[in-house]
Amino acid sequence: MNRINLEAAIAAMQGASSFTLTTHINPDGDAIGSLLALEHFLRALGKDDIVCVCADPVPRIYEWLPGADRIRTPAQLGAIGELLIVIDVAQFARVGAVAAKIPEGHPVLVLDHHLEDTPSGTLHYIHPEYAASAEIVADLFEAAGLPISREAAECAYVGLTTDTGGFRYANTNVRAHERAARLIATGLDVADISRRCFDVMSIAKFELLRHVLDRTSFAEDGRVAWSYLDEADLALATASHEDTNGLVNFTRNIEGVDVGILFRQSAPSEVKLSMRAKKGINAAQVLKPFGGGGHAGAAGATLAMDLETARVAILDAVHAGLNPDKNP
Template sequence: MKPKGRPLRVAALIKEEIAKLLTKGLKDPRIGFVSVMDVRMSKDLRYANVYVSLFGEAAERKSSLVGLQHSAGWIRHEVGKYLHIRVIPEIRFFPDDTLDKVYHLEEVFEEIHAEQQQQPMLQLSLGEVVDLLREGNIFYLVCHENPDGDAVGAMLALRFMLQAMGKANISCAAADPIPRIYQDLPGAKTVVNADAEPPNFDLAVLLDCGRRDRVGAIADYLAPGKRLLIIDHHLEPGEPGASGLVDPSYASTGEIVAELFDAAAIPVSQDAALCLYAAVATDTGGFRFSNTTARTHHIAARLLETGIDVHLWNNRFFSDMNRKKFELMRRALSRVEFHAGCRVALSWITSGDLEDLEARQEEVENLVNYWQNVDTVSVAIIFKSFDPNTTKVSFRSDASFDSAAFLRQFGGGGHAPAAGATLDMPLEQAKDTVLKALLDELRSGE
């Protein structure tokens, strides 16, 4: 057999299957009358360049090409059902230059890229997410900066799920260090930071955040045009041009990953269960927050059935406190201010406090819950000033106030009972600005 024999056979099969799909008609309304003229394979069979004739006016032809490029992943999945090869080639569409020499490819692909970046995130079902994960070979799993238990737990659990699928090339990354209380979770020590350049991944997965600008310095590795899958439960739109599952009805991203195990028919190992429990338990405040649902408890019960030591880990997540955190708590509590008839309570921590107490930023996590427990308080706030011109603010609230909706005016987001934002202003200005806006809103609602 000649060396070119196999590539030619694979090309012919791909051409035939794509022609069938085009004959049946694709769902994308942008795709007009298109004819497959040729398919050329790369030597390693990893890429299939599909040359098509595009008919109609110039605008219609460009629209068809944009539609084909946008549908390339789905077409690849469908064609892959009929290819008996280990790696399904990535499909790339090109106009047939034998028919239109004046067609400017670079201009077209710039338009394709621009349009893709303007498209809303494509919402997927659990099954469609599983299909996309099964297609991938090299994965880059990323969570938001300043990772919490849900971000870390969901990311590590997904890593176990991919390993159970037989995937071997999986990198996990976070821009900031993993907090101490999560460092002993299975797989946590494999998480790298932004200094570690990722492999040439074919799928990046953002967990517990929906946009590139939430992942800190790691965003530099997520260049536009890279395949991006979002798995998140926050009430904010996903990254334009990406695909994913964003559903705020889930109490945590960990819950979504737990249901992905079910959708993939993969048993949850004890290590994966512990990571998922960390995600679910911490993002519901030990199942006390208002986002806790019957589904939350059902998932938690199944995780406990794997034999994880709930007493040990609940103590670590919710009770254990080192001396430095205790001193930070005491300092923050001494500053608590009450406003609006004690409906609002706020405090703050600065970089100077961390230096005095030799504490770390992660030890400020959840301090706000202490003044939220005051019976009259509906909105609890902590301001964190670790940079002279930047202040981070975290809100916790009861069912009478939507923290996420309020903080959107400051570029923030999250959930109704728990949200945050970063303000480009010094601490005192941030406190005055946020408090004034909050008091105005509370008065307008009376």
């Protein structure tokens, strides 16, 4: 790891004349928000040869962000710019098809807030204490002594508000609120941004939610709530990946429930599952034997099983996780 400070990151940007900016696959609000805020920052630095690219399409709920229409697909990308900047992710494996275009040893600046010991790239500004990568971009504006424009602030605010779950998650702290205040001061319409990010539901998502609620079952005396979607549901609703985002929360949020699970059959013998857990059980640990990963409170896995086999296996593992003393 080649750790640098903000000033060195700015110097690296000042020293280059063409830029490619990218972020992770399945981009979320912070991926798109921080990517676009960074593009605005480079323009504020006086740079104009900047191409943003993402391996996956911009989720519909973020299409309105200033500059989102300029984000290219890997197929539309020519040669990588003099400096490649990767934001909100530190592994080339997670930037998808863009990774194949990175020449061996090319200068790559990584800006990220995920815990990462062995990042890809050549220059690293990686700090898990940031609630969102968008905060890093806000810091870049301040360190460079450049005022943040309303457009850039809007992008950064979307990254910050979505990565903190609307300032509700454990990563929400004084700094995140203070930063948000400075972004809002540029003239942001917080109510409008919040509605766009959190309240708008696609018709497909609504149809899927109907099924999820209708099929929710309980186990472990009400401490576990689980539901499922099968291939036919996903096809009927012509749903995209983003339409299933967050549906698992409806199971977890039920009173008395400690573990919420949503199974999604993605092929005849493939099930993707999302798990949300409250204190007392670690979702990432429960899913580890299944090749899953994530955090204590939120984890996921892909199982090469049919729906029923996956359900039995996972509910057994959750039973063991909730009753550690009763198991050998």
